[in-house]
Structure formats: structure tokens, C-alpha cells
Amino acid sequence: MSLKIALAQINFLVGNIAANVDHIIEAAVYARDHLHADMIVFPELTITGYPAEDLLLRADFITAANNAIYQLADRIADIALVVGFPEHDGDKLYNSAVVLHQGVMLACYRKQALPNYGVFDEQRYFTAGNKPCVFEFNGTFIGLTICEDVWKSGIIDATKQAGAELLLTLNASPFNSGKIHQREAIICQQVKAAQIPLIYVNQVGGQDELIFDGASFVTDSQGNIVFRAEEFKEQISVIDFDDNHPVTSTCAPLYNEISSEYQALVLGIKDYVRKNGFQGAILGLSGGIDSALVLALAVDALGPDKVEAVLMPSRYTQDMSNEDAVLQAEILGVKYHTIPIEPAVNAFTGMLAEVFQGTTKDTTEENIQARCRGVILMALSNKQGKLLLTTGNKSEMSVGYATLYGDMAGGFAPIKDVPKLLVYQLARYRNTLSEVIPERVIIRPPSAELAPDQIDSDSLPPYEVLDPILERYVELDQSAEEIIAAGFSREHVTRAINLVDRNEYKRRQSPPGIRITSRAFGRDRRYPITSGYRGI
């Protein structure tokens, strides 16, 4: 017996139920008419997009989502739809998957494993289901599972025990570096143990901090991957099952790590701009590596005509910074302006002269420069309806080496979760595709250029030391003693950890950015500002 099942790796918009329904219908029609599919499987919580967060607490939103499912059943014939939705039953809400066919609901499954760690808050909204769900379709017994269900042991087995010959999994599994390999390894191992083929459909697209990478796949009952959809792209594909065995199909190759990270960042910018209706993006271009990378990413995401760069030199800006910024803007073909900040800095200096009398220069004066740039950039952003991209990296965000309302100003922070050393790697990677970042930007020592001859290593340990310390402290929750035992100097560890501990208040006001590591600042790491905890 043969069965054709389509995988709908689609980019939905969180909260827009009507648009998502149209998207579902359009995909189903395509799968039926062009791919001759008998069934199409969508990602987790298809109707609402994922994660809809506290929209799920609104009765009007839940009612609309449930009504949409009833209407969907009647809007298309001759193909079965497997769709995720927040199922409302009495005073409970379930993260459910429903099978609709010829106007009838064939089955409805309630997710059993509700993740409530990391970026996930599913127990805030949902009650867990407590049983497997298997339905018959064209003579095949098919089991339903949702995302976390197939990461935990037991649920695949129980579904097979309940009679499933084939498993469908609806997912909203966010990207971080290495996640695709981890995901395939864990799920294939479970599939192999249970000896049952599995279709894994993941959503794709950017949603605030999260990137969903797609990379949907199909495994046979031995845990061999027989089909894989592309990463970071929408794709509707079909897989043939012949007597419950998937017929080997095309497997999109996996990008290497650096390329995946780059693609994730591009998609994140593209979707944030597009889904929030901005006219384009602007950014401050300093001649340094961070803004150079963000400009390259923005142009790759939006095209050069939608991106605008602003050079804002001060008395501390070196000539090479301006030269390199202009050079890159010209290479990439983006419009740029040069607006020296001196007049505003002088104005503030004068206005503050009286109250600052008798005080000595400190970071206050440096911050004023950064904030003058913030005012200029926000004015351009406001006037043109363009998103201001802020260009700080994760190393800076970690230690607070950034000015609130200054270089931290902006609506979106693309490289907020990219450590400085990775910024360099990504810049070099981008240049292997075509050289868009001037070499001097990559090789010169990093500097904030807020004081004479300032370089980052005046205030911070070298990034070769700082970045691994930060990874251990922030992402891996290692203690200072563990980090020192791993070979880092007490002085460097103390300095780094103290800065991380004391700068939570800055991070709390930073714009959202794209998560690419296993723990990003934001919903992924929830620390108190008021805290007596000191890592050292």
C-alpha cells in the first residue's frame, strides 16, 4: 500500500490566525494538486504560530484559534490536514494536533511533554495530555506526537504500543548552533530503538529572539534519514510510503556550523523587518568589526536599497575608521550619510559645565558621545520608519561594555548573541562568499573610539580569554572555581564574572536579538537585577 505525505515547512506569523489559515489552505492545495499528497503535516501550533506567549491567555484569541480549526475542516477536500492548535476544553488548554479529512476530525492528540525550561514556558499555558493517539488513514495506523514528546524517552514507545506503524511529529524547534545535528541524533536514536519511521516537520522563520531553522526530515524505522528539507527556507515536500517504508528521497545537505549561523542571522533580520512592517533598516557604521558584520548581514537579508549606513565620527575617530566604513558602504552599494557628532557633544559639554565643575572625566563623557550617536540614529529611524539595528555583540552585552541609550539604542540587535571571536569568524566567512568587509576592519585591534587611543583590551581581558570564560559562566553555569580550574587566571575570571553580575540592568533594557547559542540573554536567561549573588 502506498501513502504520500507532504511536509509543510512554513514560515507563519505569530498571532495572525486568519493569515495562517490562508497559508495552510494554500499549502494544502499545492500539496494535493502538485505533489499528489494524501496528507499534509504542519508544524506545532500551526494556527497561532509559535510561541504566541501570553496571547494564549486571551479568551478571544483562543476562541478564534479553535473556530479556525472547525472552519478549516470544511475548506478543503481530498487531502488530510494535520494541524497544530491550542485546544480549548473546559477550563483547560492543550497543545494539540488535529487530523482533518473530508470535513471530519479523524483524531486529536494532546502533547504530553511540555517543556518549561530555557526559552520554553509551555506549562504557563498548557495542561499535559496523558495518552498516545493513533488513527487509521488509508489502512495505515499513524501515531501523533508533538516536538518535546520525541526528545523524551517513553512517548514514542507508548505510541507504537498503541498500534502506530508510522509517526508524525509537529515541531517548533528553535535553532542554536549545533542544534540540527543534536536534534537528528537524538530523534534518530529513539526511532531506531522503537523501530518505527517518523516524519518530523519543523517550522521555519524568525520570531523575535528565536529562529526556527526548518530542516524537517523523515527517517526510516532504522533511524536512517531518508529525506531532509532545506535549512532556513520554506519548503513543501512529499514523501512516499510504500507498505509503511519511506522511499528514499532528496536530502538537503546540512550547512556547516558557521554557515548555519550566518543564515540564521540573515533570516532573523529579514523576518523581524518584514513581519514588523519596517521600510528597511539603518545602522551606525563605525569602521569597526561589529557594525561591519551587521551591515553585511542586513544587506544579505534586505538588499542594499533597503539599508542605510550612518557614519558619526568624533575627535577620537581615526581616519581609517571613516575610510573603511565608506569603503564597505560603497562595496555593498548602500546609501550612507556622514554626521559628525561634535556639535551635539559640545552642546552637552557646555550645558553640563556648571554642574560638572570640579569633577574629573570618566565614562560619563564617553557615554555622552555614544548617546549623541543614539539620538541621531533614532531621529533617522523615526523619520523614515526604518528599523535601527544596534550592533553590539554578546561579549559586550555580557560585560556591559556598551552605553545604554547610546550604542545600545535600536529596535533589534542582530549579533547580540554572537561572541566577539565568532563575529570575526562570521566576517571572514562572509568574505569567502564575496569580499564585502575591508580586511583592515578585521585585523585592526577593536576599539570603542570614545577616548584617545582607546582599545578594548584597556578595559577587558583579550577576547581570546574573555569569550571562553563568558561561555562557561553564562551558557554553562560554571562556577568561578571551575573556570579557574580549567586554566584561566583568577584575575581574568574575577574581572569577567564581576562585570557579568553587575550589568544585568543594562541587558534588561537591550533590544531583542537573535539567539544562536545554547543560552542567549533574554527569555533564555532570567536573572534578577537586584541580587546579592556574586559569582566570585
Added chain:
Amino acid sequence: MSLKIALAQINFLVGNIAANVDHIIEAAVYARDHLHADMIVFPELTITGYPAEDLLLRADFITAANNAIYQLADRIADIALVVGFPEHDGDKLYNSAVVLHQGVMLACYRKQALPNYGVFDEQRYFTAGNKPCVFEFNGTFIGLTICEDVWKSGIIDATKQAGAELLLTLNASPFNSGKIHQREAIICQQVKAAQIPLIYVNQVGGQDELIFDGASFVTDSQGNIVFRAEEFKEQISVIDFDDNHPVTSTCAPLYNEISSEYQALVLGIKDYVRKNGFQGAILGLSGGIDSALVLALAVDALGPDKVEAVLMPSRYTQDMSNEDAVLQAEILGVKYHTIPIEPAVNAFTGMLAEVFQGTTKDTTEENIQARCRGVILMALSNKQGKLLLTTGNKSEMSVGYATLYGDMAGGFAPIKDVPKLLVYQLARYRNTLSEVIPERVIIRPPSAELAPDQIDSDSLPPYEVLDPILERYVELDQSAEEIIAAGFSREHVTRAINLVDRNEYKRRQSPPGIRITSRAFGRDRRYPITSGYRGI
């Protein structure tokens, strides 16, 4: 038989385990030597403070907390301690309460009801306990419960069934308006149904967004309150039990609602400044009602010598604004500066002239003024180590009637959760204690003074209409149709809801502020920025 139990309503610092242990010992010594208590009961998660958030994911932190408990047992004799801590067992963490007496652990209870809604994320960290805990002490059988346990039905009963004659409850129950009455009503009703006396110990103090109000109490087995500690203050008290009946003691009167709210705001500012080690606070004083209220609150929290006001008039500032600001600063005895913003505004206008050529004036130019003020205030804050208080209210935060990096700049937003109409009520309330806010500030129409003759009602529905719409939409999750059906015009509802929906990005970058309603912006309301949901 007689038993003296002390209630330790104490203000702990989240994360500072060593300091919290010292605080516990000090309180226990006092209760033993001065109050002659046999036992002292502390709030929920005493050792770590509440909520410690993702510090609870750090192995070093959990180890330290567990070690602290072992050490605590040996540090004091002749009084039993009932202390909350994050109990580590294998790969699981429990929200536990332990009874320590003469170096021995008499009992350890694991919280069964783990709240994971609103501001609570306990399922992110803890595994739920599954059984009641009763221990014998001096011939009395005492049951242990923790916070949410006594709000839900079943757990009090089960603990009584297990033999308890008296219940202890350790709490970290945050304040919102009306919460104290709600809390006492629900818990007394449960106690009455179960016929068992209860000692309820709540923590007190400000922790980022949250205020814990204390108001610890004791009820007899009929649900009558026989003792109540003060609201918003530390207090160690003792209650006598005579044959398991509590002897009626002093009941601190409850403040009325407006007074509780005012006290909560004062405590919130005081603790944020103190616990984060600031030298004091500064704020922009505009002559408007919001900054007038924040100044009064700050002075009540910190004293006039720790508070500094900055007047930053522009060409649009009316004389009466400056006059009233100066008048209030002088009444309260705070230092103030006047720094006109014209030079900076002119500088930016000149710098942007070329790129803005041919465009028309819009909110961009208004935002520049607000941002010039932000730069001045942050410079003063940076130079002096004083916390910048931002003065926006909840109505503005809801509809985005505020400038990012302008009037939204600051480390703490005391009245962020106070709707505009309540701002007026609180100002009038404060003036009943002593007149510190000039009457004209209260009666004049509110204006941002960013354009000629501008008043808020040019852009927004009148606050008498706006505030109740916002309460229904933001706090009660009502739909537009429900709000219209309640008697509000479609035009007003549409305008208000659209603004709320579109301004999540601003709120995401706002400083933390004090929660006083049943749903504050922040951890209490988690909305996506990128969202196709439109309430109307």
C-alpha cells in the same frame, strides 16, 4: 500545653546566602532571648530570597544554599528554626521547608503546588512534592505548607488528615492592590473549612518589579485573624498557643487601598536604591503630575538629601511648569538644577538639517527633545552614581506615549504600573499627609510639552475613558467587543487597543518598575513583539 512561635517577617536580599544566614541567626537569637519563642518561622526560600530566578539553575548557588542549611542547624540552640531553601536531591530541586532544632533536622517538606502563572515560574526550577509533612514538637503535631499550597484546596485538608493540629505556612506572596484582603479571605475560608489554626509568614521588601508586603498573620481554627503584623515593614513577633489555640494578640490595622499602594511604591524605591547600592536618586522634574508624584515618593523613600531634581525646560515649556517644579523642590527641600535643553536641540537640528531637508515636522522632532533630556539625566546619573528614576505611568506605557531613550531613560520606573487616574489619586493622597505637590500641578491638563500648546488629549482619549479601557484590555484580557459592550465607544476602544498592540517594542526596553496591579508589564505580561494579533 503552651507553645510560643515567632513569625519572622524579614526583608532578605535575593542571592546573598551568607547575609541571609546571618539575618536568620540574628532574628532567631532575638526571638529566643527577647520573645522567649520556642520556634521561629521564616518566609519561603529564606536562604536564597525570592524569587532567585535563574540563579536556581546554577550548581554553585544550589550547593551553597544546601550547605548553608546544614551549617545553620549547628549555629543556634534552644529554638527551632523553620527555614525555606531550594532542596537538592539527585537531579531534582524542590521548594522546601526544613525544621532545624538542636542540630537536628526534624522535618523537611517539599512544596506541592508550584505556581507557574503571572509573575511565577516555579515549574521552571522545581519538582513538586507529593505528600504532606507533619512533625511533633513539644507535644504538638505541626504541619508544614508553602505559599501556593494554602491557596489551593486539598493540601490543608491532607495535612490535617496526616495529623496536624497546627499549620505553618512559609510565603513569598507579592503585593498588588487588594491582594491583602484577597489573601486573608481565601486562606481564612480554607482554614475555617479544615478547622485548623494557621501561622502565615510572608516576606517583606522590594525585589525588582515585585513588592512583598508582609502582613503576616495568625488565624484560629475558625478562620478568625488573631494576629497581624504590619504591612511593608520588617517585624519579628511571637504568638502563644495554649493547647493549640492561638492567644489573641495585636492586629496591625490594614491600610486603605490608596495608602497601601503609596507605601508599596515607597518601599519599592527604597529597596531598589538600597539593595543595588546607589548613592541616591535623580529625576527630571517637569512641572507635570507624574514627575511630581515620583519626586514625592522618592523623598519619602530616601529622604530629601538623597534626591536631586533636574528641570530641563524647552521653548515649549510653560512658565507655570518651571514655577511649580521649583516650588515643589523647595517644599521638599531637594537640590535642583535647571538645564535648558535648547543648545543640544539646536545642535541636533543643525546636524540633521541636510538629511531632513524636504521632510515635514513630526514626532521625530518631539523625540529629539525628550532624548536630549535623557542624555542630560544619564550624564548626571553616571557622574554621581545616582539612580535615574523615570517618571512614566502605566497609561503611557500601555499606549506608547513616551520616548524610548528619552523620558523612558532610567534605571527604575516607580510608577510604571500606576495608571494616570491613580497617579492623581496618589498625589492627592500624599497631599493629605502634608502638602508637597502644588495644587496647580494636579489640576492643570496633562501635557508632554513637546510642541506648542500640546495636551495629552490631542493624541489620546481622555484618561477617564482610556484608563478603564486599558484595565479591561491589558489586565483583564477582555476583547474589544466586550469592552465596547461595556459602554465604551468603538472609536476610543480601537484607538487604545491599536496603540497597546503596536507598542510592545517600547515596553520591552523600558526599565523595571513596581508592580501594584494584578497585571504589570514585565514578567507578568509576556507578549511577542513580532505579532499579527490585533485586538481590533
